[in-house]
Amino acid sequence: MNPRQLDLLKAVVNLPTAPYHEQYVDQFISQWMLSLGAGKLLTSRRDRAGNIYLQYEHRPRSKRKLVFEAHSDHPGFVSLSRSRKGRLRAVFRGGVRSKCFAHARVRFWLPESLSTAASRRTLPYISGRWIPAEIASVKPGRQATDQIVELANVAAALPPGSIGMWDIPDARITGSMLYARACDDLAGVAAVLAALEELVNRKARASLTVLITRAEEVGFAGSLAALMNHELEPSTSVIGLETSSLRPESPQGAGPVVRVGDKTSIFSDRLTRFIGATAADLTHWNNDFCWQRRLMDGGTCDTTAFQAFGYDAAGICLSLGNYHNMCESTTRISEALRAGPEIAAETININDFSNLVALLVAIAESFHKYNPDSAALKTRLSKMYRQDQRPLLFAHTSNKIS
Numbered sequence: 001m002n003p004r005q006l007d008l009l010k011a012v013v014n015l016p017t018a019p020y021h022e023q024y025v026d027q028f029i030s031q032w033m034l035s036l037g038a039g040k041l042l043t044s045r046r047d048r049a050g051n052i053y054l055q056y057e058h059r060p061r062s063k064r065k066l067v068f069e070a071h072s073d074h075p076g077f078v079s080l081s082r083s084r085k086g087r088l089r090a091v092f093r094g095g096v097r098s099k100c101f102a103h104a105r106v107r108f109w110l111p112e113s114l115s116t117a118a119s120r121r122t123l124p125y126i127s128g129r130w131i132p133a134e135i136a137s138v139k140p141g142r143q144a145t146d147q148i149v150e151l152a153n154v155a156a157a158l159p160p161g162s163i164g165m166w167d168i169p170d171a172r173i174t175g176s177m178l179y180a181r182a183c184d185d186l187a188g189v190a191a192v193l194a195a196l197e198e199l200v201n202r203k204a205r206a207s208l209t210v211l212i213t214r215a216e217e218v219g220f221a222g223s224l225a226a227l228m229n230h231e232l233e234p235s236t237s238v239i240g241l242e243t244s245s246l247r248p249e250s251p252q253g254a255g256p257v258v259r260v261g262d263k264t265s266i267f268s269d270r271l272t273r274f275i276g277a278t279a280a281d282l283t284h285w286n287n288d289f290c291w292q293r294r295l296m297d298g299g300t301c302d303t304t305a306f307q308a309f310g311y312d313a314a315g316i317c318l319s320l321g322n323y324h325n326m327c328e329s330t331t332r333i334s335e336a337l338r339a340g341p342e343i344a345a346e347t348i349n350i351n352d353f354s355n356l357v358a359l360l361v362a363i364a365e366s367f368h369k370y371n372p373d374s375a376a377l378k379t380r381l382s383k384m385y386r387q388d389q390r391p392l393l394f395a396h397t398s399n400k401i402s
C-alpha cells in the first residue's frame with residue numbers, strides 16, 4: 001500500500017473531533033491544502049454552516065456535477081464547564097448505548113499553541129496533548145442523541161468547549177487492520193483527500209467537489225444545512241463516503257462496499273450501477289482490486305438526506321469493526337486498544353481503504369461517461385434483444401409474432 005496514503009489516513013483518524021466541534025479537522029484540511037501546492041487545480045470554500053467544499057478542476061469533459069461527501073465528526077464529548085478539583089461536566093453526542101459508558105475512560109484535547117503549518121508535502125501537525133478523565137455518571141440529555149456525563153480524575157484544567165474522545169491510543173496498524181479512536185468518518189475524509197492528492201499528482205482530467213460535512217452523528221446537521229441553503233446545483237450527483245457497521249455478508253478485507261442503500265432508503269439505481277461498472281472495470285487491470293455490492297442497513301447515512309431532497313445520490317463505504325467504539329467485553333482485542341469493558345478502537349482494513357481511494361479516482365476520471373438517463377438500461381436491453389436474441393428466439397418456432 002502507498003505509504004503516503006497510509007500516513008494521511010493515520011494523521012486524519014488521530015484528529016480530535018466531536019459533533020459540532022470539527023475545528024481541528026477543518027484546520028488540518030486548510031494546512032493540507034497549502035502544503036499540497038496544487039495551485040489552480042484545487043480551490044476551497046466554506047458555507048455559512050462551516051461545511052468545506054474542495055473543488056478539483058482540470059480540463060473537464062462534461063458539465064455534470066459530481067460530489068464526494070464525507071463527514072468530519074465522530075460521536076464524542078464536549079465539556080460544559082471549566083474542570084474543578086478534577087471534576088467536569090460534559091455532553092456526549094452520537095449513538096452509543098449508555099451501558100457502554102460504565103467504567104470507561106475518556107481523554108480531552110488541550111491545544112498547546114497555534115498549530116504549526118505543514119511544509120511542502122509533509123502532513124500538518126495539530127499541536128496539543130490529551131488529558132485523561134474517568135466517567136463517574138451518565139444520564140440522558142435533552143436530545144435523543146445526547147447524554148450528560150459527569151467526569152472524575154480530570155488530570156488538568158480544561159476550558160468549556162474542550163473536545164473529549166474515548167481514551168484510545170493513536171492509530172496503529174497490525175497486519176492489514178487499522179485500529180483508531182475514530183474511523184467513522186475520518187477514514188472517509190482521509191479517502192477523499194487521498195483521492196484528491198492522486199488527481200492533483202497526475203493532473204487528471206476531471207471535475208469534482210469534495211464536500212466535508214459537519215455534525216452527521218446528530219442527524220446530518222451539516223448536510224441538511226447545505227441542502228436547505230441550496231449549496232449544490234439540483235443536477236448534482238452525490239456519492240456519500242462512510243464507514244458502516246460490518247455485517248457477516250460484508251467482511252473486512254473483501255473491498256470497499258458499493259452501498260445499495262442504508263437503514264432508511266435505497267439509493268440511486270443509475271448512479272450505483274455506474275459505480276459498480278467502474279469497480280468491475282478496475283478488477284480487469286488491477287489484480288489487487290476487489291469490491292463488494294451490499295446493502296449496509298446498520299444505520300442511516302447522509303446519502304439518505306441528499307436523496308430525500310431530490311439529488312441523484314449513492315454511497316460507498318468501508319466495512320467498520322466496533323461501530324461507534326462499541327465492543328462487547330467478550331470480543332478479542334488488545335487491552336491497550338480498550339477504553340473500558342465495552343469501548344474499544346474502531347477498525348477498518350487498510351487494503352479496503354486503498355481500494356476505496358482507487359475507486360474514487362476511477363469514478364472521478366470516468367464520470368463523463370455516466371448517463372443519468374433512466375431509459376439508458378432499457379435502450380441497451382432492447383438493442384441486445386433486437387440484434388442478438390430475437391432472430392434466434394424466433395428461428396425455430398412457428399410463432400411469427402415478434
Ligand SMILES: [Zn+2]
Nearest residue numbers: 184185242243
Ligand atoms: Zn458515519
